[in-house]
Structure formats: structure tokens, C-alpha cells
Amino acid sequence: MDTQVWLEFLKQNWLVIAIALIVLIIVINLVKTVIKWALVILIIGGLLIYSGISLDQISEVVTTVTNETVDTVKTEAMNMMMKEAKEAKYTSNGDGTFTVKAPNLELKGSSGSKEVEVSFRGVSVGKWDINETIQEFIGQAKKN
Incomplete structure (x- = not known):
């Protein structure tokens, strides 16, 4: 994962991330049940889906880096x-x-x-x- 990609994502979506963090803080402080953690997971999952990053992409990046490192060695x-x-x-x-x-x-x-x-x-x-x-x-x- 390139840090430049993350920085660009943060620059473009800072408002959505800030709103999500505020909602997370409110949910954690106000809700005291298992529903709280379900809401936290949903909000974080929504952010990940919104960012367009999938587990397949993460796996592909890890595999590519591993193969390049082995080839270099x-x-x-x-x-x-x-x-x-x-x-x-x-x-x-x-x-x-x-x-x-x-x-x-x-x-x-x-x-x-x-x-x-x-x-x-x-x-x-x-x-x-x-x-x-x-x-x-x-x-x-x-x-x-």
C-alpha cells in the first residue's frame, strides 16, 4: 500500500472521514450494548467500502511485494x-x-x-x- 495513495484519499475525503469519526465517538459514548460494536463495525466497513479498497487488492499488493522481494534476494x-x-x-x-x-x-x-x-x-x-x-x-x- 502506497502512502501517497492514502494521503490522496484522505485529502479528497477528509469531510466524510471526520463525520464518520464524530459518529463513532457519539456511538461509543452513548450506546452501551452489543449494538454499539455492531454500529462501529458497520461504520468502519462503510468507510473501507467507500474508499474502494478490497481485500483482493490488499492481497494482490502483498503478493506482489513478496514476489519482488524474493526475486531481488x-x-x-x-x-x-x-x-x-x-x-x-x-x-x-x-x-x-x-x-x-x-x-x-x-x-x-x-x-x-x-x-x-x-x-x-x-x-x-x-x-x-x-x-x-x-x-x-x-x-x-x-x-x-
């Missing part, structure tokens, strides 16, 4: 792999698994697997399919 990690390949150390764990450590990256996987678990700057960024860049990184680490 993956791109940064891949770039880091290329830069730190000469410093990477390959360690065979003896049970068919391996670990590749570089200053900012750590890969854990098993021999013959098509996936590795990637940690970037100490934070797990999930399991990734082994692509050409990751294969080269592991190969360079074995040479080191």
Missing part, C-alpha cells in the same frame, strides 16, 4: 555467488551431503540432488533448483 545471491566463488570452501559431510561456505553464502545439499538449500548472509532463502550458476559455484568451491 535471489538476484543478489546469484551475483554474490559469482563474486565469492574463489573464496568458497566445499565440505563433504560423509553422509552424501555437502556444504559450500563463502563469506556471505552457504549452500547445503546432497550428492545427486537437483536442489540445494541456500542461506544468504545467515538467512535461509529456501531451496533452489541447481542451475548453471550454482553448479559453477560448487565446482569452483571444490577446486578451492
